[in-house]
Amino acid sequence: MRAAVLYGPRDLRIEDVPIPQIGPDEVLLKVAFCAICGTDVRIFNYGHRSITKPQIIGHEVSGTIVEKGTNVEDFEVGDQVVVDPIVSCGKCHYCQRGMTNLCLEFKKTTEAFGYYYPGGFAEYMAIPKKALRRGNLVKVPSGVSLAEAAIAEPFACALNGQMLSKVGLDDTVLVIGAGPVGCMHVGLARSLGATKIILSEVKETRLEIARKFLADVYVNPLKEDLFQVVMRETNGIGVSVIIVAVSSRTLQEEALRFAACRARINFFGGLPKEDNMVVLDSNTIHYKELYIHGTSGTTTNHIRTCLELMNSKRIMGKEYISTVIDLKELPIFLEKEIQEGKYLKVLVKP
Numbered sequence: 001m002r003a004a005v006l007y008g009p010r011d012l013r014i015e016d017v018p019i020p021q022i023g024p025d026e027v028l029l030k031v032a033f034c035a036i037c038g039t040d041v042r043i044f045n046y047g048h049r050s051i052t053k054p055q056i057i058g059h060e061v062s063g064t065i066v067e068k069g070t071n072v073e074d075f076e077v078g079d080q081v082v083v084d085p086i087v088s089c090g091k092c093h094y095c096q097r098g099m100t101n102l103c104l105e106f107k108k109t110t111e112a113f114g115y116y117y118p119g120g121f122a123e124y125m126a127i128p129k130k131a132l133r134r135g136n137l138v139k140v141p142s143g144v145s146l147a148e149a150a151i152a153e154p155f156a157c158a159l160n161g162q163m164l165s166k167v168g169l170d171d172t173v174l175v176i177g178a179g180p181v182g183c184m185h186v187g188l189a190r191s192l193g194a195t196k197i198i199l200s201e202v203k204e205t206r207l208e209i210a211r212k213f214l215a216d217v218y219v220n221p222l223k224e225d226l227f228q229v230v231m232r233e234t235n236g237i238g239v240s241v242i243i244v245a246v247s248s249r250t251l252q253e254e255a256l257r258f259a260a261c262r263a264r265i266n267f268f269g270g271l272p273k274e275d276n277m278v279v280l281d282s283n284t285i286h287y288k289e290l291y292i293h294g295t296s297g298t299t300t301n302h303i304r305t306c307l308e309l310m311n312s313k314r315i316m317g318k319e320y321i322s323t324v325i326d327l328k329e330l331p332i333f334l335e336k337e338i339q340e341g342k343y344l345k346v347l348v349k350p
Contacts, residue, residue, distance in 0.1 A: 002350060003122035004330050005054045009047045012331045017056075020118070020126035027075055027127045027137070028067035029083070033150035033324070033347040034120030035060035036338060038179070044334040050110035058348070059085035059113050061120030062140065062149035072132065080140040082149045082307065083120065084300045085113045087131045100134075101160070101297035121330060123350040135300050141311035147324070148310050148317030151345050155315065156302035158184040158268075161295035162192060163302075165241050165264040169193040174230060174239040174258055176200045177246035177269065178210040180344045183320060185243050185268075186213045191314045194241075198233060200226055203341050212319060230258045243268050249278050256284045265292045321345050 003017045022028045037060055043051065051057070061083040065075055075081070088095050088103035088111075095103050105111065113119045117128065127137060140149045158181050167173060173189045175182050178201035189197050190213075199215040201207045202222050211218060219229050230239055238260035244252050247269040255265050271278075285292065309315040322343040325333055327350045338346065 001123035002327055003056045003118075004058065004327060006043065006047075006051065006057050007054050009045060010335065012044055012057075012334065014328050014331065017122070019124050022067060022069055022126050023129065024069040024071045025129035025132065026069050027065050027072055027132065029061075029063040029081065029125045029127055030066045031061060031063040031120050031123060031125055031350050032080075032146035033062050033349055034058040035150045035154065036330075036334070036346045036348065037154060038181075040114075041334055041338055048110075048115065051115050055115070056118040056122050057114045058119035058121035059083070059115075060150055060153045061085075061113065061125065062146040062152075063120075063125065064146075066124075074132070075137065075139075080146055080149070081137045082140060082152050082303060083113055083125070083127070084136040084138060084298075084303055085119075085153065086297060087111045087113075087117070087128075087136055088134055090134055098299065098301070100299050121327060121348055121350065138300060138304050138307065141307055143311040143313075144307055144317065147321060147347060149307065150347055151317060151320055152303050152306045152310070153298065154181060154345070155184050155188070155306040155317070155320075156298035157181065157295065158188055159302045159306055160298045161185070161243060161266050161268050162188045164293055164295055165243065165266045167192045167194055167241055170195050171241050172196045172198070172234055172239040172260075173241040173243065174198045174200065175215070176242070176244045176251055176255070178203070178206040179245065179341075180320065181268070182243075182245040183210050183213050183344060185245055186210065186215045187315055187320075189241075190214065191309060196233060198230060198239065205340075205342050209322075209342070209344060227257055234260065239263060242266065245269055247271055249275055252278050253280060256281055256288075256290065259284075259288060259290055261288045261290075263288070263290055265290060267292065267294045270296075321347060323347070324349050
């Protein structure tokens, strides 16, 4: 089978490798699509400390079960599924409370598809016994295509953030960053009942792409003063939810300026280790009674919810897919085209 195998930074090779063999408690998945994540771009450029190379990368996966072990009871050949990439331990403090994305063992081992296990930039994937037992396969509803299903996992990461930020009726939401996840935040905030959504982005190409998701206000802060726009649109109050959906220390620091009292501020985008210390005005946090938090990954339940939102058409998954490429195009796409900012989600068809 064909697979994209990572040997090191900027060394991703399309190779012929053996189709995985499965045991009696495993299934074999024929990959339909694997979406490109921002993490894949970072791994391609810089590698990852937890990946033992060579490794097949890719973790936003949809596909069809083509073979199952004799002991597998919950799935049948022909089932269409999405893969939850994090294989949690199921036993630690956080797993026992349903927060599998914060699994203590996962934090040590990065036991996930595309890292610890071979990932989805390949024609086939083996799903091991532990992942089946932990519930890492989610069946795709009949009204959702496998292309849409491939982006359920990043959508679920955004949903986790929205739920942590308690987005709902009567909220005014500022999303900073109109990349794929920023646009997903717009769609989810609308679905969850936000009254007004402001989207800020410095790249005009991204801002134009994002207009189809029907935020109420679009702002390029290089051309307009974002603070003045926020104050105008909220009658001088500020927004109740701010989602910083970009990896920017400066924007995390500036987010406090736009906040209404008791606003929830979500540092959704992680920062590079060499620039991860932010300086926040403690008095602003104190006197405005602000809530500041982060978001890390997602859970199987969030993925299942996003599939149902797509199935009910409250989220139009296909609108977030910019293009589909062949596996052989992946290395050059990661090296050049994905950097240009003219795409939302890009799917790879092995």
